[in-house]
Amino acid sequence: MEAPKESAQAEDPGPSGYAAARLRLLQDEARSGPPRRSALAELTDGWLNGLFAAGAAGAADTAPGTPPGIALVAVGGYGRGELSPRSDLDLLLLHDGAADPGAIAALADRIWYPVWDLGLALDHSVRTPAEARKTAADDLKVHLGLLDARHIAGDPGLTGGLRGAVLADWRNQAPERLPELRELCAERAARHGELSHLLEPDLKEARGGLRDATALRAVAASWLADAPREGLAEARRTLLDVRDALHLTTGRATDRLALQEQDQVAAELGLLDADTLLRQVYEAARTVAYAADVTWREVGRVLRSRKARPRLRGLLGGGKAAVAERSPLAEGVVEQDGEVVLARAARPERDPVLPLRAAAAAAQAGLPLSLHAVRRIAAATRPLPTPWPAEAREQLVTLLGAGRPTVQVWEALEAEGLITRLLPDWERVWCRPQRNAVHTWTVDRHLVETAVRAADLTRRVGRPDLLLVAALLHDIGKGWPGDHSVAGEIIARDVATRIGFDRADVAVLACLVRHHLLLIETATRRDLDDPATVRSVAEAVGSPGTLELLHALTEADALATGPAAWSSWRGSLVADLVKRVASVLAGDEADDPYATGDGAPASAEEERLAVEAVRTGAPVVALRAEAGGGAPEGEGGAASVGSAEAQAEPLGVELLVAVPEQGGVLPAVAGVLAMHRLTVRTAELRAVALPAEMPGSVLMLQWRVAAEYGSMPQAARLRADLVRALDGSLDIAARLAERDASYPRRRGTVAPPPRVTVASAGSRRATVIEVRAQDAPGLLHRIGRALEAAEVRVRSAHVSTLGANAVDAFYVTGVDGAPLAGERAVEVARGVEEVLRG
Numbered sequence: 001m002e003a004p005k006e007s008a009q010a011e012d013p014g015p016s017g018y019a020a021a022r023l024r025l026l027q028d029e030a031r032s033g034p035p036r037r038s039a040l041a042e043l044t045d046g047w048l049n050g051l052f053a054a055g056a057a058g059a060a061d062t063a064p065g066t067p068p069g070i071a072l073v074a075v076g077g078y079g080r081g082e083l084s085p086r087s088d089l090d091l092l093l094l095h096d097g098a099a100d101p102g103a104i105a106a107l108a109d110r111i112w113y114p115v116w117d118l119g120l121a122l123d124h125s126v127r128t129p130a131e132a133r134k135t136a137a138d139d140l141k142v143h144l145g146l147l148d149a150r151h152i153a154g155d156p157g158l159t160g161g162l163r164g165a166v167l168a169d170w171r172n173q174a175p176e177r178l179p180e181l182r183e184l185c186a187e188r189a190a191r192h193g194e195l196s197h198l199l200e201p202d203l204k205e206a207r208g209g210l211r212d213a214t215a216l217r218a219v220a221a222s223w224l225a226d227a228p229r230e231g232l233a234e235a236r237r238t239l240l241d242v243r244d245a246l247h248l249t250t251g252r253a254t255d256r257l258a259l260q261e262q263d264q265v266a267a268e269l270g271l272l273d274a275d276t277l278l279r280q281v282y283e284a285a286r287t288v289a290y291a292a293d294v295t296w297r298e299v300g301r302v303l304r305s306r307k308a309r310p311r312l313r314g315l316l317g318g319g320k321a322a323v324a325e326r327s328p329l330a331e332g333v334v335e336q337d338g339e340v341v342l343a344r345a346a347r348p349e350r351d352p353v354l355p356l357r358a359a360a361a362a363a364q365a366g367l368p369l370s371l372h373a374v375r376r377i378a379a380a381t382r383p384l385p386t387p388w389p390a391e392a393r394e395q396l397v398t399l400l401g402a403g404r405p406t407v408q409v410w411e412a413l414e415a416e417g418l419i420t421r422l423l424p425d426w427e428r429v430w431c432r433p434q435r436n437a438v439h440t441w442t443v444d445r446h447l448v449e450t451a452v453r454a455a456d457l458t459r460r461v462g463r464p465d466l467l468l469v470a471a472l473l474h475d476i477g478k479g480w481p482g483d484h485s486v487a488g489e490i491i492a493r494d495v496a497t498r499i500g501f502d503r504a505d506v507a508v509l510a511c512l513v514r515h516h517l518l519l520i521e522t523a524t525r526r527d528l529d530d531p532a533t534v535r536s537v538a539e540a541v542g543s544p545g546t547l548e549l550l551h552a553l554t555e556a557d558a559l560a561t562g563p564a565a566w567s568s569w570r571g572s573l574v575a576d577l578v579k580r581v582a583s584v585l586a587g588d589e590a591d592d593p594y595a596t597g598d599g600a601p602a603s604a605e606e607e608r609l610a611v612e613a614v615r616t617g618a619p620v621v622a623l624r625a626e627a628g629g630g631a632p633e634g635e636g637g638a639a640s641v642g643s644a645e646a647q648a649e650p651l652g653v654e655l656l657v658a659v660p661e662q663g664g665v666l667p668a669v670a671g672v673l674a675m676h677r678l679t680v681r682t683a684e685l686r687a688v689a690l691p692a693e694m695p696g697s698v699l700m701l702q703w704r705v706a707a708e709y710g711s712m713p714q715a716a717r718l719r720a721d722l723v724r725a726l727d728g729s730l731d732i733a734a735r736l737a738e739r740d741a742s743y744p745r746r747r748g749t750v751a752p753p754p755r756v757t758v759a760s761a762g763s764r765r766a767t768v769i770e771v772r773a774q775d776a777p778g779l780l781h782r783i784g785r786a787l788e789a790a791e792v793r794v795r796s797a798h799v800s801t802l803g804a805n806a807v808d809a810f811y812v813t814g815v816d817g818a819p820l821a822g823e824r825a826v827e828v829a830r831g832v833e834e835v836l837r838g
Contacts, residue, residue, distance in 0.1 A: 018043070026040075037082050037083050037084065048091075048152055052111060055107045055110030068155055069097075069155055070154045072092075072094075074090065074091060074152050075146055075149050076123070076144075076145040078150075079148035088122065089124075090124075092125050092146075093126040093127075094132065094154075096129070097128045097130075108126050121253055133169060136169065137169070146162070177222075178219065178299050185212060188207075196281075196282045196286045197440065199278075200256060200257060201256070201281065203246070204243070207285075207289055208284075209288070210243070213236045213288050215292070216295055219295055225295055227292070227294070228371060231287045232288065239281065245268035257278075257281070259274075279431045297339065297368060328708075329361040330361040331357065331707070331709040332345070332347075333354075333709075339369070340373065342354075342377070352382045352389075355418055356422070359399050359413055360402070362405075363406045364398060364405075364804060365749075366402075368409070371412075374415070378416040378421075388498065397469065397803030398803040401804045406451065406455070414430070425476055426476075429442075439561055440562040443479070447471070448472070450471040450475075450560040451468055453471070454468050454470075457555060458772070459753070460548070461548050463545065463802065465805070466508055467553060469496065469499070469509060473513055474488065474557060475488065477513070485513065489513050492510050508546055511540075511542065515550060518540060528580060534584055538581045541581065543585065547585060554574055555571065605622070607691075609622060610690055610700065621715045621716075622715060623654070623655055624653070624656070651681050652704045652706035653706065655701075655705050656700070657669055657703070657722070658700055659722075659726070661696065667784030668725040668784075669725075671733070671736065672718060672721045673718075675732060675735055677707060677708040679705065680799060681705065681801050682703070683704070683780070684796075684799075685796060686795075732781060754833055754837060755773070756770070756773075756832045756833035757829055766812060767811070768811055768812075769787075769810045769812055769832065771807075771809075772805065772807055773805075775801050782835055782836060783810070785835070787810060787828070789831070790831050790832070793817070794811070796810075796811040797809070
């Protein structure tokens with residue numbers, strides 16, 4: 001019954017009839033969202049139509065009618081028919097230039113002044129079509145507004161002509177205008193931040209807001225690319241609904257959702273509370289932001305291909321299309337045209353690890369996952385078994401250790417629901433706001449940011465995999481009631497067990513999550529000179545290794561919280577506490593945590609290989625791929641990677657190499673493996689005891705290797721290359737350099753620099769050189785060559801690759817068989833580090 005009254009009053013050209021109808025419409029609780037915005041636009045159209053008709057008649061001193069050559073046009077948001085309660089009216093008075101300028105000015109006054117009298121914000125202009133097109137060519141924002149031009153009153157042919165010309169200009173100028181629009185969006189995001197994480201977000205200007213949604217419409221209008229449609233319209237509607245409620249509750253034309261207004265806005269929308277409101281806003285913003293990322297990548301790809309097409313056509317001698325180059329990254333994963341896509345032979349339905357492998361490869365390469373690849377994976381991949389295979393766990397750690405590129409890859413997985421499929425507990429922290437001014441991010445993004453920060457600290461710890469997973473899980477309990485550290489400990493145990501960590505590692509992860517605030521709270525609130533304070537921390541932590549991890553996690557957590565959460569002063573307090581606790585824990589350490597392995601008893605198979613190596617005077621190679629046939633556990637700290645539980649499902653294939661003891665064995669074997677694109681997951685090098693009647697000694701190398709992609713080479717082929725490497729007829733360094741040069745340089749991750757140190761209490765019979773570095777093809781070969789160049793003897797080695805991080809320990813002596821002197825040991829360590837940095 002109200003609609004006819006509104007229409008009747010809207011026909012009154014004065015402000016009072018329109019104002020009354022407008023007020024009733026905004027107060028009608030039955031009408032909200034898109035219907036109300038459309039109704040408000042329609043009501044405003046009718047009022048302005050009346051103003052235009054009355055003004056045209058008055059200016060021409062004639063009867064009311066549709067004057068030729070003049071039109072009133074809505075542009076921008078009003079042009080789209082989306083009027084929020086306090087939206088500006090964006091109007092263009094268009095004329096063909098034939099009318100008297102004075103008459104045009106008088107008509108404009110008869111329209112603009114009633115709008116101003118009503119207190120409505122007005123963005124207005126008076127132009128001919130030629131002037132409008134010229135202004136659009138000079139001002140991108142004007143051009144964007146004209147793309148949504150809509151006729152209100154006057155000559156519809158004039159409006160239609162302008163709209164057609166503006167769209168044609170936009171499409172013709174798209175190669176120049178779209179990069180300009182992308183830069184405008186990036187500048188706005190830098191100024192206003194990310195809508196999906198701000199406590200007081202700007203619904204229009206922040207990244208993922210209404211401006212970005214409008215930009216996506218402009219890209220689609222160019223016919224050059226289009227945004228992913230799924231969820232985008234709903235996300236845009238959510239943001240518009242929230243802005244409507246914000247306008248109604250504040251009575252102001254504001255787009256900033258301030259803290260003190262969020263409860264009222266939530267109530268206006270019928271939501272439970274302000275947190276529910278923010279979560280809806282964040283979800284919508286992420287949808288828009290992800291669609292924008294995908295769309296702008298596609299725009300870049302299309303523009304690059306257009307530039308390259310004439311040149312390629314000339315090179316190919318005709319119009320034959322060039323096939324985009326595909327570079328392998330991992331099994332089933334390749335790079336194509338700046339994105340990570342699935343290989344043609346990939347079978348997601350048969351490969352449950354593929355989502356994590358593709359994500360890890362993309363993050364390590366610093367490249368985005370293609371939308372098509374993510375959606376295909378999400379649609380076809382089967383769930384991972386419980387516990388996860390070892391490869392899945394390693395790929396997760398590799399993804400988390402990639403640093404800043406992890407964020408965009410993680411967001412791509414989130415957008416298609418893959419993260420909650422892998423980690424169901426993620427649902428409770430996803431888009432969860434943190435009502436604390438210190439926190440910059442939502443809970444879920446804070447966890448990812450902490451992993452990013454932790455990736456920079458992996459050289460400080462012996463178990464970077466545990467540090468990265470603890471960083472991802474440390475606040476996972478914030479999705480549950482009560483103390484989030486207590487709840488998080490329970491969840492962390494469950495998640496770590498599901499991921500496939502053994503009991504000892506699960507206990508460490510649970511401890512890190514439970515006590516992730518312990519160091520910072522104790523250091524800043526307790527008396528560190530009180531022995532009881534230090535003892536209580538030592539009892540909670542339990543071991544030097546866990547303390548080392550907790551120290552790094554504390555720093556990563558604070559750095560990911562916000563600028564106010566960490567400072568040099570806080571860092572020094574925590575470091576002082578860690579030093580005191582370490583002193584207490586030092587009494588529990590074994591005097592000799594590593595063993596050299598000299599004379600260790602050999603298994604029957606190892607003895608057989610060793611005897612064969614002595615008999616032939618050449619290396620002997622054996623591959624063993626069956627599950628459960630893993631190498632024996634390492635002999636001490638750095639050698640052990642998981643327990644027997646984890647070894648029951650090993651990662652890769654076991655490779656045994658027996659070589660008569662001689663110089664250069666380690667770099668030779670490592671180099672041959674690198675040549676064959678085999679990744680070393682764990683490795684042991686030690687001398688084995690031979691039967692008394694056998695002369696000489698044998699080095700036994702016990703490796704766990706995995707092919708980067710493709711199948712494993714045959715043992716005979718590996719042995720042939722190893723023989724050539726040892727006799728000097730195979731230049732491994734040159735072969736590796738040649739292969740690296742043949743592949744394009746990728747941006748990749750900016751990994752922390754390598755760290756090579758001398759273990760202070762490593763061994764009584766050898767000097768322990770510890771290497772912590774980013775894993776890379778040929779890394780172990782380079783380390784071995786550096787140690788050979790330093791003229792030291794490698795008596796034992798314990799190598800492990802945890803995700804993308806290599807954590808290695810080498811037991812070296814001088815040529816006399818004695819441990820190195822202090823200065824000499826430091827010199828060797830420094831030399832190895834320089835080689836790795838070079």
